[in-house]
Amino acid sequence: MIEGPYFALVVCGALWCGVSAGVFVAFSTFVMRGLGALPAAQGIAAMNAVNVAALNPAFMVVFLGAAVLCAVIAVVTFVLWPEGGTVELLLGCALYLAGSFGVTVVANIPRNAALAELAGAEEAESSAAYWHRYLSEWTLWNHVRGAAALAASASFVLALT
Secondary structure, eight states, rough: OHHHHHHHHHHHHHHHHHHHHHHHIIIIIIIIHHHTTTHHHHHHHHHHHHHHTTTTTHHHHHEEEHHHHHHHHHHHHHHOOOOSHHHHHHHHHHHIIIIIHHHHIIHHHHHHHHHHTTTTTTHHHHHHHHHHHHHHHHHHHHHHHHHHHHHHHHHHHHHHO
């Protein structure tokens, strides 16, 4: 059974992963659509500005905080090995760490870096071609991040029931 500080830790993990899922879903469902409706040069400039603005304490507390909580929950779960919820807890940790944090590192950040290299050349035809590919690829991987974070949150909730 999950109780005491361990219970509080799992509740925080569920909430943090849920908030991360909300951020990812918001981006996928309307922010990227709005940026995609702009001319390529403006979309590139706007997304580059968003990527810079995202590196702030509030977002980092949510995104990295969820990853740290998942890592701590995984370690505590292995140490305590509770009678119930173990599979759900470890699944939730794996979903967030691989599906949200890992995908960010291997799929979204490299695309953001490539987009940043287009600064100053937004009007070029090759920039417009990359922008259209970026929109579809980045958004697809963002859907994966959102789904993984939501599934992680759900797994933690299931572990508590």
